[in-house]
Amino acid sequence: MERLHLASLAVHIAAGSMAMLIGFVMLARTKGTARHRAWGRVFGALVLVVCFTATLGTLLFRPQPLLAVLTATVLYQLVGGWRAVYTRERGPNTLDALWTLLGLAASVGLLAWLPDAPGTRANPTVSYSTLAALMSLVAYDLARWRFPPRWHATLWRYEHAYKLIAAQFAMLSALTGNLMRFWYPWPQLLPSLLGLLAIAWTFWRLSRPGLALRPQ
Numbered sequence: 001m002e003r004l005h006l007a008s009l010a011v012h013i014a015a016g017s018m019a020m021l022i023g024f025v026m027l028a029r030t031k032g033t034a035r036h037r038a039w040g041r042v043f044g045a046l047v048l049v050v051c052f053t054a055t056l057g058t059l060l061f062r063p064q065p066l067l068a069v070l071t072a073t074v075l076y077q078l079v080g081g082w083r084a085v086y087t088r089e090r091g092p093n094t095l096d097a098l099w100t101l102l103g104l105a106a107s108v109g110l111l112a113w114l115p116d117a118p119g120t121r122a123n124p125t126v127s128y129s130t131l132a133a134l135m136s137l138v139a140y141d142l143a144r145w146r147f148p149p150r151w152h153a154t155l156w157r158y159e160h161a162y163k164l165i166a167a168q169f170a171m172l173s174a175l176t177g178n179l180m181r182f183w184y185p186w187p188q189l190l191p192s193l194l195g196l197l198a199i200a201w202t203f204w205r206l207s208r209p210g211l212a213l214r215p216q
Contacts, residue, residue, distance in 0.1 A: 081163035169195025
């Protein structure tokens, strides 16, 4: 079991490091190109490996409430960001509704589990703020069913960018939180603040297609 744990941890770290490197390069480059789409698929596959190994670690080796919340949040953001690219101006469909309901169920389950989970008291600020981010995203995904259909033609790009950049910086928050075990909770909150700045910068670039987006 110890060997499996170490192997899972090694894969988790390697996949997460490569995903973040790719993510930061993609963040600076033009969106909508064939290269962007190809590397986006690699990024997504690596993040899925990160989420799988994190889930394995939580279930089999060492339950960590913060890791469980981060894993659920990153996975929800990743799939939601992918779905925005595929549905685009059509807006959410039945598959998206099912994913949103799964996200809602996970949020409620984590909210009920966190108060009594071993380790929550060590990271209450980050655990609950991350869960709040997940629940806010689920609330948005529920609300968009009431949006006028014409909104989706514009919103899908911003939704795609927000969810995947948020997943990128959530992974960075997990990394810094593990490497810098001092000045709690800033090593985990500062990446989130940087992520918000990156999202704002990307939104600004997306509002000027010549800067960030190559026409489809």
